[in-house]
Structures are given as C-alpha cells and as structure tokens.
Amino acid sequence: MRAITKTFPGVTALSDVNFTVAPGEIHAICGENGAGKSTLMKVLSGVHPHGSYEGEILFGGEPVAFKDIRASERRGIVIIHQELALIPHLSIAENIFLGNEVATNGVISWNETLRRATGLLRRVGLPDKPQTRISDIGVGRQQLVEIAKALSKEVRLLILDEPTAALNDEDSGKLLDLILELREQGIACIMISHKLNEIRRVADSVTILRDGRTIETLAVRESSGETADVSEDRIIRGMVGRDLDNRFPERTRYTGEDAGRTALSVANWTVRHPIDQQRKVVDNVSLTVRRGEIVGIAGLMGAGRTELAMSVFGRSYGRYESGTVQVDETEVRTRTVPEAVKHGIAYVTEDRKTYGLNLIDNINRNISLASLPGLAPRGVVHEHEERRVAERYRESMNIKAPTVFEVVQRLSGGNQQKVVLSKWIHADPDVLILDEPTRGIDIGAKYEIYAVIDQLAARGKAVLFISSELPELLGMCDRIYTMAAGRMTGEVPREEATQEVLMRHMTKDRS
Incomplete structure (x- = not known):
C-alpha cells in the first residue's frame, strides 16, 4: 500500500500511509484508537472502494482497484472484523458458505456443503458438527468459524481485526496457535491488536500508526526465527509518542467521613438462565463494595460475571430467583433499570455497541x-x-x-x-459497575480510563470492576473476587493477589 490517504467529512483518517506485507508473514498493526488501523484495512479489503481514497495498492506485484469486498475476496484477501459477521440462527456450515454457496444451477448441494464444512472445521481445529447452530457455540469457537469461512474462499491474505478482544486466555491461545499454523501453510496474516504480549508471541513484524500516519515498522522476529529485541515499552513509545512509565495511575485514597462504609451489598443472589431455567447462571453469590473502593471480579468466560452484573442492574438478564441488594446499608428494590438508576447504581456494559x-x-x-x-x-x-x-x-x-x-x-x-x-x-451514581471497560482499547486510552476510574473512587464512589485481563485487575483493584460456574470461589486482598492465585480460584471445581 503506497501513499494511502483517506478523508471523511472534517477528518483525515489516513495521511500518506505506506504498508507492506510479505508472503507467509504475520504482520501486526498497532496504534491508539483513532490511529487509522481499521480504516487502512477497510481500504485494503474494498470496504472503502477504489476512488474513495488516494494512493495505490499492489497485490502479488500487480496494481489492484477493488470496487467492493467481493472483489478483494476474489483475489484472496479476506477480512474478519472485530464484530463477527455470523447469523446466530443458521448452522456453522450455512454461515461458512453464506454468499459463497456450493450450488449447481442455483440448487445448493447440502451433502457437498457438509463435506467441505467438515474438512474446514477439522483444519481450524473445531470439534463441533457443521449442523450446529452458531447461537449454540461460544465466542471463541465463533472466531474459528470465521477463519474457516475465510479458508473456504482460498484466502491468501487474512486480515484479523482484534481477533482475541472478546476471548479468554485459553481461547486466545488456541486462536494464536492457529494463526501460526496458517503461516506455515503460506497464508499471510495482518493482525490488528492492542495486546502487545500476543504480538510479541506470533508476529514477524509490527507497523505502528499514529494520528493516521505510518510511524515505523519494527522486526519482531529475525529471519532466523529468533525473537528480536523489541520490548512492549518500545512499541508503546511508538504508539503514544512518549514513554509510558506506569500502566496504571497512582491511587488517590478517599478520605471522606463515610470512607469504608458499605455502599453496595449483594447477598445470596441467585438467577436462572432465561431459556434453560434448570440452569443457575448466578448461584447464591454475595459481595460487598465500600465507598472509595475499587473491587474486581475475575473469572473465565462463562463464569457468570456479566450475568451477575446485569441481573443486579434492574434484572436485565435471566430469571431472578432470590437475593437482596443494599445501597448504603439500606435494602433497595432493583426490579427494573429505572429503579436501579434511582437508587444510584450505574452499569457500563461490555457490549457498548448493542447496549451502551x-x-x-x-x-x-x-x-x-x-x-x-x-x-x-x-x-x-x-x-x-x-x-x-x-x-x-x-x-x-x-x-x-x-x-x-x-x-x-x-x-x-x-x-x-x-x-x-x-x-x-x-x-x-453512588455505585458504578464496569463490565470490561477497556476491551478493544489501546494502551494510551486505557490509562486515561483508569485515571477516570481512580478519580471516581477518590470522590467516594464504589466501583465494581469486571475484567478478563488479570494484570488490569491487579493494577487497579483493592480486593478481587473470583467466580467459576456462577459461584463465588474466592476473595483476595490486593497485597496477596497474583495472577497465579487468581487463576487457581478461577479454575476451582464447582463442587
């Protein structure tokens, strides 16, 4: 990509950007939110068609001009967006070949569709049957379906936009292993990610964008395969234009008269699944958050953290069975969202685009x-x-x-x-429940949000902080609860908390 410039009304998103990917290379793109990463990939994949930007694109040494995303797919360029483009009520096989159906004279061959889908699922390491509905599998497996969908189009260059943003550590590891396998098969990958540890694990090189411009390209791996001396701090300096000495702000303590008073207390809270009412998604959970305190909740995907938060906030999820909520040591009713807001409870959802x-x-x-x-x-x-x-x-x-x-x-x-x-x-609000507040956000913007959270606690607000990133919880929280299979499995004070201790509690057997 040479001298790419892309403007929107009142905003220059890309300015004279240059970007090169070698065959069979994993090339990461880093930058703060708004740096132009996704826009650059939308230009490459035809989402922003030729003529809507300045500059030129060469693929396989030849100039290309994609009028739409289908044109780029025909050349073997496939993009997987951060928001997965799957239809939940269709099967895995139907999603893989949607718009690319295995058909003769307009009639779909279902036997051939299932046969090809089975081969693709085996290739990406997904054990589910191709007839399984998308709504019946987790986000990690849905990400693998998207890759299978890309492989069905004979992909030569795979673009992954924040592929692990919504995944837990285990699913992230499996996906990164698959990306490495695709590299061995000669498929080039472009990976947009804010998780610098993952970039250092799999990428061969990384290009840093800032304010819509190319800052530099760094070799993460030498030609011999050895890891180059590119530290996370070095990448951060390129992203934000300065050294970021501390990942978390220095904590300011609340010293008001009611410091230490319990602001939120949830006792014996039990909620059943909205459809499968035999299953408890939150099982007899109790917790407290004091004024001026930041309390974390850690857990693997499916542990029940979001279900707990949404059900406390106006019973927004599941079927309430039992339990009480107290605000400032007085029992309150939170049967609806307006009631929860009236009693000083706020909820920042993990899904900002759907619910926030x-x-x-x-x-x-x-x-x-x-x-x-x-x-x-x-x-x-x-x-x-x-x-x-x-x-x-x-x-x-x-x-x-x-x-x-x-x-x-x-x-x-x-x-x-x-x-x-x-x-x-x-x-x-008096109580702020934050559910994955920094998901998919660059490290500079994360620091700004951490500073806002610290200021809220310093003003005496009670903060309940849900995150899948253990370093984030360790850096921000005074206490950390752990959950597994809908139940609380531990409560760890800040001075005793380590990733190993939290993971041990998070993986406790339900019994």
Missing part, C-alpha cells in the same frame, strides 16, 4: 441519555445546558471528535467507551 450507545445519534444526546430529568426540569430538554454538559465531558474525557454533534458510530472504540462512561458519570 445509540450509534446513529450524536455524542451530545448519548451523554445526556441517563440523566435527562436533570436537563428537562419542565419536561422539555434544555438544549443549551445539554450541549454545555457534552462539551465539558468531550474536553475532560479527551473524546477525539470535531464537535459534540459527531455521530457516535463514526468514533473509534476507545472514544465510544469514553462517551459511555461520560453518560454514567454525569448521572452521578
């Missing part, structure tokens, strides 16, 4: 959504005050957008997450 934001509306309205009564004293929204509030958070949260009237869908993932946080911070 109105993507087709602007920053201004998204920030005011959770606190409209305060902006509409007589039932009519005070638009000047709404805009003033939004501008304040755009500046204080460093949301990168030209104005507060920018549509949220156009923002990078990190900036979208800052909008979600702004919405709930303005609602001024």
Whole structure:
C-alpha cells in the first residue's frame, strides 16, 4: 500500500500511509484508537472502494482497484472484523458458505456443503458438527468459524481485526496457535491488536500508526526465527509518542467521613438462565463494595460475571430467583433499570455497541441519555445546558471528535467507551459497575480510563470492576473476587493477589 490517504467529512483518517506485507508473514498493526488501523484495512479489503481514497495498492506485484469486498475476496484477501459477521440462527456450515454457496444451477448441494464444512472445521481445529447452530457455540469457537469461512474462499491474505478482544486466555491461545499454523501453510496474516504480549508471541513484524500516519515498522522476529529485541515499552513509545512509565495511575485514597462504609451489598443472589431455567447462571453469590473502593471480579468466560452484573442492574438478564441488594446499608428494590438508576447504581456494559450507545445519534444526546430529568426540569430538554454538559465531558474525557454533534458510530472504540462512561458519570451514581471497560482499547486510552476510574473512587464512589485481563485487575483493584460456574470461589486482598492465585480460584471445581 503506497501513499494511502483517506478523508471523511472534517477528518483525515489516513495521511500518506505506506504498508507492506510479505508472503507467509504475520504482520501486526498497532496504534491508539483513532490511529487509522481499521480504516487502512477497510481500504485494503474494498470496504472503502477504489476512488474513495488516494494512493495505490499492489497485490502479488500487480496494481489492484477493488470496487467492493467481493472483489478483494476474489483475489484472496479476506477480512474478519472485530464484530463477527455470523447469523446466530443458521448452522456453522450455512454461515461458512453464506454468499459463497456450493450450488449447481442455483440448487445448493447440502451433502457437498457438509463435506467441505467438515474438512474446514477439522483444519481450524473445531470439534463441533457443521449442523450446529452458531447461537449454540461460544465466542471463541465463533472466531474459528470465521477463519474457516475465510479458508473456504482460498484466502491468501487474512486480515484479523482484534481477533482475541472478546476471548479468554485459553481461547486466545488456541486462536494464536492457529494463526501460526496458517503461516506455515503460506497464508499471510495482518493482525490488528492492542495486546502487545500476543504480538510479541506470533508476529514477524509490527507497523505502528499514529494520528493516521505510518510511524515505523519494527522486526519482531529475525529471519532466523529468533525473537528480536523489541520490548512492549518500545512499541508503546511508538504508539503514544512518549514513554509510558506506569500502566496504571497512582491511587488517590478517599478520605471522606463515610470512607469504608458499605455502599453496595449483594447477598445470596441467585438467577436462572432465561431459556434453560434448570440452569443457575448466578448461584447464591454475595459481595460487598465500600465507598472509595475499587473491587474486581475475575473469572473465565462463562463464569457468570456479566450475568451477575446485569441481573443486579434492574434484572436485565435471566430469571431472578432470590437475593437482596443494599445501597448504603439500606435494602433497595432493583426490579427494573429505572429503579436501579434511582437508587444510584450505574452499569457500563461490555457490549457498548448493542447496549451502551445509540450509534446513529450524536455524542451530545448519548451523554445526556441517563440523566435527562436533570436537563428537562419542565419536561422539555434544555438544549443549551445539554450541549454545555457534552462539551465539558468531550474536553475532560479527551473524546477525539470535531464537535459534540459527531455521530457516535463514526468514533473509534476507545472514544465510544469514553462517551459511555461520560453518560454514567454525569448521572452521578453512588455505585458504578464496569463490565470490561477497556476491551478493544489501546494502551494510551486505557490509562486515561483508569485515571477516570481512580478519580471516581477518590470522590467516594464504589466501583465494581469486571475484567478478563488479570494484570488490569491487579493494577487497579483493592480486593478481587473470583467466580467459576456462577459461584463465588474466592476473595483476595490486593497485597496477596497474583495472577497465579487468581487463576487457581478461577479454575476451582464447582463442587
């Protein structure tokens, strides 16, 4: 890719970017949210068609001009986006060949479809039958289905956008092993990732983008196969343009009169699965969070962390069976989301695009959504005050957008997450439940969000912090609960917490 420049109204997303991938190479792309990584890959894969950008693309030494994504797929370039493009109610086989059906004269050959799908699933190491519905398998296996789908198109260059963002450590490891196997088969891979340890594990080289420009390309692996001396700190310096001495802000302690008082108490909380009501997704869970405290919840995928958070926040998930919630040592009812918000509980969802934001509306309205009564004293929204509030958070949260009237869908993932946080911070809750608040966010934006969380705790807010990244919990939390199979399996104070100790609790047998 030579001298690629791509502009949107009011924004230059890419400016004179150069990027080269060798055959059979794993090439990582790093950069802060908004650096232009996904935009560059959308240009390469035809999502942004030829003519909508400046510069040229050469593939196999020949100039190419893709008018759409099908044109790039015909040449063997396949992109797997961060949000998986699978239809949950169709089978694995149907998803693999959707739009690329095995058919003669318009009639699908199901025997041949299943035969080919079985071979592809074996190739990616997925044990499920091709007739299995997508909705019946986890996110890790769905990611493998996407790769099988790419292999069905005779892929030569596979683009993976944050492939492990939603996966636990075990599923991430399996996916990275598969990427290494594809390299041995001569397939080139481009991997966008914020997880620097994974880049150092599998990548041959890494290109760093910053503010829509190519900063540098570093060799992660020598031609001999030996790992080059490229540290995570070296990559971070290229991404953010400076040394990031500390990954986490220095903790500011809350010293108010009610410091140490229990702000949230959940006792004997039990919730059943919304469909399979024989199964308990949260089983007799109890926890406490004090004012000025950040308390973590660690657990493998399926442990019940999100189910616990959503069910406490207005019973948004599952069928409530038993349990009580206390706020400031007084029992409260949280049967609906408005009731939970009324009692000072806020929930920042792990799925910001589905549950956290109105993507087709602007920053201004998204920030005011959770606190409209305060902006509409007589039932009519005070638009000047709404805009003033939004501008304040755009500046204080460093949301990168030209104005507060920018549509949220156009923002990078990190900036979208800052909008979600702004919405709930303005609602001024006493208890803030954060579910994977930094998922898919670059290390610079993570630090900014960590600083916001620390400031909230320093003001006496109680923070319940759910994360799949153990270093994040160890760096931010005062105490960490662990969950497995819907039950609490441990409570570890900060001074005793290590990744090994947490993992031991997270993998305890349910019995």
